[in-house]
Every structure is written in C-alpha cells, then in structure tokens.
Amino acid sequence: NAGVMQNPRHLVRRRGQEARLRCSPMKGHSHVYWYRQLPEEGLKFMVYLQKENIIDESGMPKERFSAEFPKEGPSILRIQQVVRGDSAAYFCASSPSRETEAFFGQGTRLTVV
Amino acid sequence: RKEVEQDPGPFNVPEGATVAFNCTYSNSASQSFFWYRQDCRKEPKLLMSVYSSGNEDGRFTAQLNRASQYISLLIRDSKLSDSATYLCVVNTPNNDMRFGAGTRLTVKP
DSSP, rough: OOOOEEEESEEEOOOTTOOOEEHHHHHHHHOOEEEETTSSSSSEEEEEEEETTEEOTTTSSSSSSSEEOOOOOEEEEEOOOGGGOEEEEEEEEEETTTTTTOOOOOEEEEEEE | OOSSSEOOOOOOEETTOEEEEEEEESOTOOOEEEEEEOOTTTTEEEEEEOOTEEEEEEEEEEEEEETTEEEEEEEEEHHHHHGGEEEEOOOOOOOOOEEOOOEEEEOOO
C-alpha cells in the first residue's frame, strides 16, 4: 500500500504563472488535508476535503487559491498568478475516516522566481 | 487565542535527560489528539495518538487534560536521534486537523 504521493516534489514558477500541486491519498483514504509551511515556520492549515466536497477551507487565501478532490483522481491544489510569497512547502495528508490520524506526503516545494 | 498553542522552544538538552512539552487547545469540543514529529525539511510523521487515560510508548508518554485543555509529551532518556520538531495536533469539531507551530528539540552529546 503506497503512502501519500505528492507531485511534483519540486516546482519552480515565474511570477504570474499557475502552479498545480497534486496529491494522491493512500488507498482507502477519503479525507485529504492541505497545509503550507513557510521556511522556519509551522504548518498552517489550508483546506480539508472529502471526495468531491470541500469541508473546511477557512485556511485558504480568498484569492488565487483553490482546491478540489474529484471522484476519480488526485486532489489538486491550484495557485493562480503566483507571487514570491507563495514560495513554501505544501504538504498533503490523508486519513481513512474522521478522528483518525493522518499520513503525510513528502510535500511539494514551490519556488516562485 | 490560537486554536493550538505550543512553546516554540528551542529546548536544548543533554543526552539522557527527560524533557516535557505542553500544548494547549482552545476548542473544548475537540475529540482527537496526536503528537507528530517533523525532521528538518521533511514531512511530519505520527509519533503517537493521545488517549484520555494517557498512554506510553517506550520512552514516550502522552497525556491529555480535558479540564485544562492541554496535552503533554514526555520524553525520557533522550537520544540524539530525538532531535526534531514536535507538533501537537488537535481535531476540530469539523474533523479537520489543526497543528501547533511545533516545539524544537535538540539533544546534545
């Protein structure tokens, strides 16, 4: 059973481009969480999704950021018109049900130049 | 008040020392609690769940105090390999997981 898979591991984008980060949860996991971690800082919650539904997006910036978890395929975190301040590590985690522990992917490190 | 608060440290301790971390949470309706460990620039990994009655796993002991809304992690006989950032995690009533900012531990020879 493969772990949580995130790709790409590293992503470089120029200011104004779009970034798409993908997360394939562990098999049988229907809950997905996205977190952002700036250098030398803690994990900041962004969004919590279940299949086809956004449960809590209170941590998502109001503009340029969106997330989805379709019925088929990975969860996608999309950042439009990236700016330098978007440079960070983005971690995805999945869990099989509510109130159980979550398992993390290795993260995508986004660098905006 | 932040949803989950931790002392950021750093805690610098010698090998063999006992060290304890606390974490407070703001939502009294939270039901699930965990400690994760994060090594530099890597993904967080589950260290242990925290149960109401307290639980122990080798040198690690976790406790929950619902009345005061805090959880703790005790590490006995610290090893060099325990050096990491320890993250407190609380499930909100929405069942999304909120992380503390982490407590950095360095164990020195």
